[in-house]
Amino acid sequence: MRIRDFFYLQKSDRVVFLFFLCLVALAASIFFFVGGLEKRTAVASADSLAFKRDSSRRSARYPYMSPRPYRTDDGRQAELFAFDPNTADSTQLLRLGLSPWQVRNIYRYRAKGGVYRSPEDFARVYGLTRKQYMDMRPYIQISDDYAPAANYVRPRPVFSPNNDHHEYSRDTVLFPMKLKAGQTIDLATADTTQLKKIPGIGTWWARRIVGYGTRLGGYVSVAQLKEIDDFPVETLPYFRIGNAHPTKLNINTLTINQLRRHPYINFYQAREICDYRRLKGRITDLSQLSLLKDFPAEEIERLRPYVTF
Template sequence: MIREFFYLQKSDRKVILSLLVVIVSVFTMIFLTGGKDTSTVTPQKDSLQSVTHKNYYYASSSKKVERFTFDPNTADSTQLLRLGLQPWQVRNIYKYRAAGGIYRQPIDFAKLYGLTVKQYRELEPYIRISSDYLPASTLVKYKPNYSQNAPKDTAEYKPSTKIKATEHIVLNTADSAALITIPGIGPYYARRIVQYGNRLGGYVSIEQLDEIDDFPVEAKQYLVINNPSPKKLNINQLSLNELKRHPYINFYMAKAITDYRRLHGTIKSLNELRLIKDFTPEAIKRLTPYIAY
């Protein structure tokens, strides 16, 4: 019975055998090709090209650092990034200002988290703090107190008497009390004049007052300079830190001086440094009265 059930004619056996051969061939091809879908290859390739192109883009982009004058109290994020600061440093500056923080002098900017000494020294010559951010107390002037109980004989209650147009004050010997008698000069500018003169080592020209931010030009007519004898810097003996304290010598100039001394020995004239970028004819001219050899 079983033999009769599985008995097939010769033609049927050929058909079944052909189907088996076809099925085996199909499974063999699938096994050899690993079942890969060629349709997925192209997107992967495109994705790889896209990633490669993206990596190449970022690798080729470079951040150009610029140098220009800026006020850290008002500079926007674009300016701060152009100066070479990192985005997280810019965010810290914005947070500091939003919390009411004010940069009152350039050295205050050195407190920025993550700022190195080298970065600060490079930025320091370009920091300009507006007088708008100084304490409001600098605007207060001494006024007479007309109260009957006020001590009229104290200087606090006496009005300052301004000098006449024909009178003059010697700039290098005047103190703050004398300077506030000049029309247009109050305690703030009187203090700035004295401080800047001390940093210079003495004034050699009235025009140097223009180097003080927002200095009232009309006040210069009341000032004179008699026999200027500025304090001189021994260019061959002072260290880099001592040299760059002078307003006319920045970090790069001080470094150039010390490097030149190390390579060439004693400097006999500032003209020896004229080939260095920072020692322009104008810089040499204004620095000359303050240099000794």
């Protein structure tokens, strides 16, 4: 068989082949000549139109914020214009000279509920250089829609009988009035709300004070606050002890685990108490424990208000 015979096609096959060849040529022509007229997608075009309208409005409001072109470090052409980092789309952010990965980080931050409340917040964008931020800083315009709502809530007016105008009351729940020098509170009965009135004591310290008092069974001395790690000793003058009624432990009936829960009794002391009861019977006075090696005099005295027999 000759090679020419191998590529020979019948007339009907040649017609079909030519038809498909023309069809491919027509499709390629449409793709290159018709599709090439529109360089952007519909979404990008819509974003561009929205950006132009927004830029026109901003230019009318801020005439000094006209776009200013510049080049980025990698040679890309960029320009500066007024923008809101909370609403700017990817097209705008890229035009500002930001890298695609920076734009993705901004989108992730906003998707998680993040809000840029001030131009300084935008400086925290990862990878943003000082030069970039200083160039963009005058063009950052944060919309009032993203300002804290608390700024627009007026305090409740309170009429003062001493004058003819209204005075505004302070929110003493969120911002409690602090004690003045010489004023004190009863440590034995104070709760977290009262403790937060002391200068230097906030929510965290108030909870620690109440929590340690609960473990003790009640405070019997202001000096016990020093037993809390890193306690601000400058606040001690604002405390006093009124009628202290601490919860008492019956050391003749409690187990080792129950005894060791108290801050003044460790595991070894609890074990010695139980051993003493087993070998010598009931304890009737703490002085009986003075013969034990883990009970020096000072340990016995600070434990005395919290035990019963």
